Amino acid sequence: MALRELSSLEKYLGLKKPNKYSTQGDKKVPVLQNNTGPPLVGLVTVACHLVKEAKRPELLGDSAESRAVVQQWLEYRVTKLNNCTKDDIKTILKDLNMYLQDKVYLAENQFTLADILMYYGIQPLIVDLAIQEKEQYVNVTRWFDHIQHYPGIRRHLSPVVVLRNRIYTSRHH
Amino acid sequence: MALNLTINTNNLPLGALLAAEHVKDSVPVSVEEGKDNRLHVSDAIQFNDVNSISRYLARLAPALGLYGSNMMEQTEIDHWLEFSARHLCGQPGLAEALGELDLALSLRTFLVGHAVTLADLSVWAALKGHEGWPSQGKSFSHINRWFSFLSSQVPFSAVGNKYANKKA
Numbered sequence A: 001m002a003l004r005e006l007s008s009l010e011k012y013l014g015l016k017k018p019n020k021y022s023t024q025g026d027k028k029v030p031v032l033q034n035n036t037g038p039p040l041v042g043l044v045t046v047a048c049h050l051v052k053e054a055k056r057p058e059l060l061g062d063s064a065e066s067r068a069v070v071q072q073w074l075e076y077r078v079t080k081l082n083n084c085t086k087d088d089i090k091t092i093l094k095d096l097n098m099y100l101q102d103k104v105y106l107a108e109n110q111f112t113l114a115d116i117l118m119y120y121g122i123q124p125l126i127v128d129l130a131i132q133e134k135e136q137y138v139n140v141t142r143w144f145d146h147i148q149h150y151p152g153i154r155r156h157l158s159p160v161v162v163l164r165n166r167i168y169t170s171r172h173h
Numbered sequence B: 001m002a003l004n005l006t007i008n009t010n011n012l013p014l015g016a017l018l019a020a021e022h023v024k025d026s027v028p029v030s031v032e033e034g035k036d037n038r039l040h041v042s043d044a045i046q047f048n049d050v051n052s053i054s055r056y057l058a059r060l061a062p063a064l065g066l067y068g069s070n071m072m073e074q075t076e077i078d079h080w081l082e083f084s085a086r087h088l089c090g091q092p093g094l095a096e097a098l099g100e101l102d103l104a105l106s107l108r109t110f111l112v113g114h115a116v117t118l119a120d121l122s123v124w125a126a127l128k129g130h131e132g133w134p135s136q137g138k139s140f141s142h143i144n145r146w147f148s149f150l151s152s153q154v155p156f157s158a159v160g161n162k163y164a165n166k167k168a
Helices: A002-013 A043-053 A064-081 A086-102 A113-127 A131-136 A138-148 B014-023 B050-060 B071-087 B094-105 B118-128 B133-139 B141-152 B154-167
Strands: A021-024 A029-032 B003-007 B029-033 B038-040
Touching: A002 A021, A002 A029, A002 A043, A002 A113, A029 A043, A043 A064, A043 A113, A064 A086, A064 A113, A086 A113, A086 A138, A086 B141, A113 A138, A131 A138, B003 B014, B014 B029, B014 B050, B014 B118, B014 B154, B038 B050, B050 B071, B050 B118, B071 B094, B071 B118, B094 B133, B094 B141, B118 B133, B118 B141, B133 B141, B141 B154
Parallel strands: B003 B029
Antiparallel strands: A021 A029, B003 B038
């Protein structure tokens, strides 16, 4: 999973030469053997390295505040979203739905690496949602649909059908 | 082909100015102040309706996709241009129109398709120029998210800073 994600990220960033990765332990933590330094371990560490290699530092946030927000969601991705149980899913979607109420992207009005990795991580959960649930978490669904249509992002993932108009309009979110 | 847009500062055509700002790299348009709002294409062809001016400018730069990418999107865009002219420009019943807009925006980042179009320009401009918008807008969270997102994007902030503040 993580390796396909990193290879999709490489393609989005336009990195010409694909890196070779290995994995570590039974949680299959990705490892990048670097030519110039020690090996890099962990999804977020490697992803941030790729962003810098592609000279796209704005994807990590362009102010002190947005950089902190990006790191917060990257950590959320690996600590909360990875290996979450069925019970966790509802809490995650509820929290994310509240958070995204007044934001287009996770870092307010700016598209960042946090959106990409959260999208890759949450796609398997969204695929399984019923139409009613997609409307219940309406802000998550809007954000998700926007990111999956963002140029060059979707790659290895299948598209999720999102209705453009609400059906259950009387239901309050 | 030299396009010239004349604007009346007492009745700013914000939507037309936004369209001109979006297309400026592919379609140069000079802007000057005058008695009325008018796009001068040639001595024989002139447009004075804001939506007509925006449509014409968008069609001159099809690669930008401001007029959508298929017939369905074009129709949706026409719907929103008419919606902003009929329901958001000074008429009574603003709350009802805002309710409809809020519902439409609940699952969308942009009004039509997945990128900015004339629909966003026109509706944003109508709200920006509307006296009732900031006070009545508080309870419409989806409109607020969409409005402040667009306001932070370059062509919108450029036009907002250059023109909208002149009115005050």
